[in-house]
Amino acid sequence: MSQEDIRVVRDKCTGCRLCIKACPFDAIKIVDKVAVIDLGVCNLCGACVESCKFKAIILSKDKGGVGILSEFKDVWVFCEQKKSLIQSVSYELLGEGRRLADKLGVDLCAVLLGDNINNKTNELICRGADKVYLVNSPFLRNYL
Incomplete structure (x- = not known):
């Protein structure tokens, strides 16, 4: 697990x-x-x-638990939907994701959650996704 810390050098x-x-x-x-940073509010x-x-504020990131970048693969884009309609911002993100995936030589994966959206996977593939991870459930009817 990565650990981050931020501090102010008083001197x-x-x-x-x-x-x-x-x-x-x-x-x-x-x-x-x-300067005093409220760590309960700061999101680093x-x-x-x-x-x-x-250079009085230092943000340190311990990447010991994150792993090596080469161990990760694919670019994932979370696609928003409202009332079973994919939102236009999702297509913008797929476009940017496609550029990044091509640059890295990996697949572009779209993630879509909602209800009554089984027929939306082809739409995401046509917009550049190589794979679509779909969670279709009535419990997600009002989910983004």
């Missing part, structure tokens, strides 16, 4: 507030002229790290 932080403006989750406050997106001109 480098000037309290300039650039990180506060950059944080989309309002997870940073200035306390005693130093790294926006604050990029905004800090003083």
